[in-house]
Every structure is written in C-alpha cells, then in structure tokens.
Amino acid sequence: MKYTIFSTDLTNPLAVWQHFEGEERVYWHDTQVNRVIVAAGRVKRITEAELADYPWAWYSQSFFDTIEDPIWQNMGNELVVFTHYYVKEEGKAYWVTATDSAPVIAPMTVPSVQHTYEMVTTGDYTAWQSLFEGIQQAIRSGEVTKVVASRKVAFHSETPFQTASIIGNLVAQNEGAFIFAYGKGDAVFLGASPEVLVRKRGQDFMSYALAGTLKKDDIHDGGDRLLHDPKNLREHQIVIDRIRQTMLAMCDKVDVQATHIMELPNLYHLRTLLYGHDTKDSILTMAKALHPTPAMGGEPREAALAVLKQFEPYERGLYAAPVGWVCGNTPLFREAGDGLLIVGIRSALVHGQDLYAYAGCGVVAESDCEAEYTETATKLQTILKAL
Template identity: 45%
Template sequence: MNYRRINLKLKHPLAFWSAFPDPSERVFWYDSQKQTLIIASQRLTTVQEKGIKNYPYVFYSQSFFEQVKGELWQDMGNEIIAFKHYYIQTKTDSYVLSCDPLPDIKDQETVLQHHSYEEEAPEYTEWVKLYKKLQENITSGKTVKIVASREVKFTSLTPFNVEAILERLVQNNPGAFIFAYHKSGKTFLGASPEILVQKTGNQVLSYALAGTMPRALENGAQLLLKDSKNLQEHQIVVQKIKEKLLEKVSQVKIEQTDIMTLKNVYHLQTVLKAKAGEHSLIDWTKHLHPTPALGGHPSRAALDFLRANEKHERGLYAAPLGLIDSQGNGTIIVAIRSALLKDKACYAYAGCGIVAASDCQAEFDETKIKLKTILEAL
C-alpha cells in the first residue's frame, strides 16, 4: 500500500482525532517514555500477520479470554487493523502518512470538560463473596494467586468527552502508555504502566509488575520493597515470565527489582530481557498472555476460576494491545487502568492480586485507588 507523507505540525494533536467523527474507527497511542504519539484514523483493512510489512503501523488487540460473552464487548478486539491515515509526532518530527485524501484538520485546543457522574451502588458485599471463594480456592491448593477485578459503572448526564479524557490521561500519567480504541460508538481507553512484550530488532523485553502500595502512605516505596505479601506476589510473576521466555530462548536477563512510581501508587517492577529469535511480536504476545500479574498462578486454574466467578466480562480489560510497525517492532501493553465509554456510561475496571496473605478490605481499597486513574481524567 502506498502512503504519502504530509508534513503537519499540530499544536493540539487531538484535533486529528476530532477530525474523524463517527463512524470512523480510530486509535490513539502515546508512549510517554519515548514521547511518541500516533493517531490512526479510518479503518483500511483487516490484515493477516504476514501482511503487516505493507503498512506503516497496524493496531493489534486480543480479548482477555479467547471468547467474549455479552453485548458490551462484542466486535471489540481480536484483529490486526491497518488504517488510512496516521498522524505521527515525535520529539523532533511531526507528519501524516496517508493513502487517502485528508479531511480539513482544525488545530483547535481540547476543551477540558468536567463530567458530572454518578456511581452505581458500591459492591463491597459482592466483593466479600468473591474474596471468600478466592481464598477457598487458594487454601485448597488449586491456585497460589488469582487476580480478581471489578467493573464499576458511572453514568453521566451528558455523553463522555473522549478528547478531554485523553488530554487529562496524558497530563496525569507520565511514564504510562495512553491508549484509546474507538469503534461502533464505543471507546476503550486508559493509561497503562505495564508492557507485556516489547520487540526492537532481535530484542524483547517484558515487565513483571506486581505488588502495590498507595503513594499517600508515608515511606510507601520503602515499605513496598520490604513487604512480604507484595514481594511474594511479585516473585510469582517474575518466575513465571522467566519460565515462559525460556520456553522459546536459552537465556533470560533479569534486572534488579525496583519501584515504579505512578500518580497514585507504587509498584514493584522487574524488567526481563531476551533474544526475540525467529518469533514475531504477536507470537510472543500470545505466548506470554496472561502473566500471573493479570490472571494468576497456576494460569489455567486461575483463569477457570475467574471465568466461572467474575460476574462481568473483561473484554479488552487487562488484555494485550498495541501498535506494530512495518518491521515487526512495537510495544504490546496490557490494558489496565482502563474504561469502556459508551454514550453516557463509563465502565471502569481495576484489579488486584490475591494470595493467601491478602486482606479483603485492603484489596478492595487497592482497586479504588487504581480506579482514580480514570476518575481523575473525568
């Protein structure tokens, strides 16, 4: 496919997103670590993996579970998509790659709309029921860790403004990957700190990100590095990612465990690196998902429990998504700190890892802190 380059420097990049209203399909991707923004607009075609090389970038996503139940998440994910237009902004350059005429782009500032919304009744009673089942499962020896999640619905008097929410997500979450995928009147968006797998040439890396402490807690980072419950939870993830990598390579480099500092929480983080070998980014994604940071351990038993006992559909929450370039390089994150917007409804998601030493109330409070990523953007 032939794309022409058009020099375009926007003071307000979200103007490119706004220039393609419904029914245009769109992707927003901001890598704050590299300060690179890509906005893809208007679906061109669905691509087979061998055809990725024919497009500047493709958007890849897969649902958390292989099959999606219920109407809310229907037709979202499990595709490789090429687009007609790509707006690319780096620290040194700004341009469009397009295979079709562009609409008029008005470089207008995003109005940071404040949303008035109501939360559905708190679900702590349901959480307690789920937690008891979790601990029974762990005590029986079926699992060591399960990552439980909550879906919290917020309703606004007016439709949620995606551009305003994305603007705030970028402002509020340095170090994270800000993403949005809009299709059929629904927008899935968030600010994820977690890389499932990143491929650059013949190198791949993955984040083990598990173990959490509120930033509001005095000396929270130091406490997290010494907390036995969180260290156990984190080590399960490190070990399992290492084992999965070693199924395809002969050597894995494990860096020192450190603290990832986010706006509202601290996380334990360990980076693992290996040679990519003959395996593609999508191969690695399918091989590693879900890590014990998103599903649990042992994986199959934890996933079976979640499928049977979580009442909501995860859809793309905690699932792999990202952009892949024509060389097969890219970053696939897990879509946490996220929400699905549909008209006046916002379905926000948050999860936490449960082990034998967990506390029911503390884990529920952890999900409330994680939900702040979305609520502060509203």
C-alpha cells in the first residue's frame, strides 16, 4: 500500500481526533519524547509479515485470551493499520496518508469540559474484601506469592463524556506517561499509563519492572521511604525476576539496571529497567511471553490468573493489557518490527454517558486490605482528575 508524506500547519492533535469521530481511531502521546501519533480510518487487520507495507500498526491485546463482556466486544487481539496518520514531533507536524492528499481539518479549539457525573457502582468495598480474602487464602495455601487485584468503578453522566477533553487533560496532568485512546464503534478505551511492557529497537528489547507504590503526601522523603520499604521491595523483586527469566529465554544477554523511583503527579513507584540484547524474536512474541508480568497478574502466573478468574467479579478486557505501536518500514521511521507496547493501566472505558474506570494493586502476604483499597482509590484519580 502506498503512503505519501505531507507537511501540515495543523498543530492541535486533538482536532484530528475530533475530526474523525465515529471512525476507528487511535490517539497516542509519548510525553517522554513529546511524540504524538493520531491514526484514523481502519484499513484492515494485518500479520507481522505485512508490516513493511505500512508506516505503523496499532496492536491491542485483551488481558485474558477471550472477551465475553459486551462492553469490550470487538476490541483487541489484532494488529491494525490505518489510512491516515497525523504525526507531531520535534516541533514539526506532518501526515502520512494512503490518499492523494492530506485530510483537510479546520483549526479548532477543543474545550476543556468539567464533567458532572455520579458513581453508580454499589457494594464496592464489600466486593474488594471478598477478592482480597480469596487472594490471601491462595497465598496462605502456597498456590501464589502475589496476585494483582483490581477494581472496576462505573460512573454515569447526564451528557456524553467528551473524550477529546479527557485526553487533553490526561496529557496536561501526566508528564512522563504514555497517553492513549483507542476508539472503535461507540467505545473508547483511554488512559495515562506509566508502564512500558516492551520496547524493541533492532535486536534489543527493553521492559519496565514497575511495582511498589507510595502515595505522595506532605513528607518530602516519600521516594526514599519507598526505596527502603521491605514489603514493596519484595513485591518489586518478584516482577524483576520474572521479566529477567522471560527475557533470558529470548535474548543472549539481559542487563538489569539499578532500582530507582519513578515520580508521578500523585504517586511514587519503584522502577527497574531491564534490557535484553541480541534477539531474533519479534516484539509481539516478547509481549505475549511477558504478559501479564507479575505487576499486572501475579506469580506464579497461571495460578494467579486462576485466582483472578475465580474471585475478580468482572472482565478486564483491555485493562492492564498490551497496547501500542509496531513500526513498518519507510525511510522516515525505524526498521519494520521495532515498536513500543505499554500496559493499559490508569485507564477507563467510555461508552457515551457511561465510564468504567479501572485500578489495581499487588497483593502479597503482608498486604493490608484497607491500605490496598486506598491505593487503588489514589490510582483512580488519574482518570477522575481528567474529567
């Protein structure tokens, strides 16, 4: 398929997102390098072998192998290419499009909407207690050492939630995060994830171990406290060990960097970067091997997932699952097969006037039920502040 590059004076990516309302579309803003990609106009689902014919392909994978909940229908588990890609980076903007000319989009200001909404989930803490106790039973029996529990909280608005406004606020409020939105049908899955599942450049992989959390407060040594907290360090080490093991099966060498603090607007996280070198495997092969890491599922993986299927009272869909871009092969971009996949956390699914927000936390033997619930409430603020 032939794509042409056109320069453009259009500087507002949200105007592009808004222009293609009703079409399948993707918004992506990597705030670490200040790169924006907005794609629209589904062409088709492709295989990895077809990547070289397209500039980028969007990948999304459901947390579990199948999706049954109607709110997630037809979303995920495919590699998709688009007709139009709007790109903004290094102070320049351009289109990469399969048509003879670039889309004509009038400059517009996307208003920031103050949403009015109510929480419609009932019995939330009671359900959390039941989930927490189910996990602790599995830990005490020796089935698992860690399980990542999560909450789904439903909100309703008298008017439709405005996704362009939410995206704009997520970008403004979450420096250092990966802002994403994927719209298909009347559903939009969006969020501000701090976590890389896997990045591929040439023959090298990189992944984050991101586990261990402390809410920011008025004490200025919170990051240092987290770096020396035994419970969080043990939870974090479980993630490091599993990612390293997985990478070693596919790479000639794996480097584990020093653990440090990742500071977000309302949280501190423990983060360790792992680099795998000299691989012959694709980014999707690595993603499927890594997902879910113990930061999203638990350890051992299959036993933890069985606990979640038994006790977590809803379906995760794309929440906490891989989403991101795989590069094609054109002169402007990296070689085909490079890419960046994150995990879809600090996220929500929007259906018109209904919004479902998701947040999770790692549960180990030392965990406290109320403290972990409070941690999820803090993580939900990423979405709620954007409303």
